[in-house]
Amino acid sequence: MPEQTVLVVEDEENILEAIRYNLEHEGYRVLAAPDGEEGLTLTRQDNPDLVVLDIMLPQLDGFELCRILRRESDVPILMLTAKGEEIDRVVGLELGADDYVTKPFSMRELVVRVRNLLRRSRTPAGRDSPPAPSSVLSVNGLEVDVDGHSARLDGQPLPMKPREFSLLALLMENMGRAFTREQILERLWGYDYIGDARTVDVHVRWLREKIEPVPGRPRRIVTIRGVGYRFDG
Numbered sequence: 001m002p003e004q005t006v007l008v009v010e011d012e013e014n015i016l017e018a019i020r021y022n023l024e025h026e027g028y029r030v031l032a033a034p035d036g037e038e039g040l041t042l043t044r045q046d047n048p049d050l051v052v053l054d055i056m057l058p059q060l061d062g063f064e065l066c067r068i069l070r071r072e073s074d075v076p077i078l079m080l081t082a083k084g085e086e087i088d089r090v091v092g093l094e095l096g097a098d099d100y101v102t103k104p105f106s107m108r109e110l111v112v113r114v115r116n117l118l119r120r121s122r123t124p125a126g127r128d129s130p131p132a133p134s135s136v137l138s139v140n141g142l143e144v145d146v147d148g149h150s151a152r153l154d155g156q157p158l159p160m161k162p163r164e165f166s167l168l169a170l171l172m173e174n175m176g177r178a179f180t181r182e183q184i185l186e187r188l189w190g191y192d193y194i195g196d197a198r199t200v201d202v203h204v205r206w207l208r209e210k211i212e213p214v215p216g217r218p219r220r221i222v223t224i225r226g227v228g229y230r231f232d233g
């Protein structure tokens, strides 16, 4: 596999260096930008495979840069958000960021999310394309055959409605990534759907009743407060 390049836009030098060290250790080439302007220049110049983007930045802030990058490219964007600032996560995802980690984060978490995002973006037909034929997703006894439109739990067939199936497949394919209700509505019901975000909640509840050992204390499809839902395994 060719070396992949990650651009890190972060003005706090110790965080930047820690991220650089850990990503280089994982075999990535790392470019660093201490402010938003430089981040924009480097993205245009070096066409990185992924951008790690802090929100509070001198010159151009992370939201503004995210907005510009989204207009210009499909590069995956991982946002660094501050603890307790739920609004940052929502705005970041709405602006087109692909995922986020909340400060203070562990380097292990960051590396896992970077790796997941890069894996998703490497699918031949593009990052938001449907999965390849006969792709079977399998996590902790839960098996979803996207092509065959069937699911099994611990080897037993798991009947579900088409929309439940699509929701489960979407979340599983993007394990570790949070989706807002609006994003889920768009993906599953289409842009034209004039719907209520609670539709998503209802489908998540039905899914939980089928796949969670304790539906009232979900561990597979978790609720991210102020954001939406994430499949954790």
Ligand code: CA
Binding pocket: 010, 011, 012, 054, 055, 056, 057
């Ligand atoms: Ca900062």
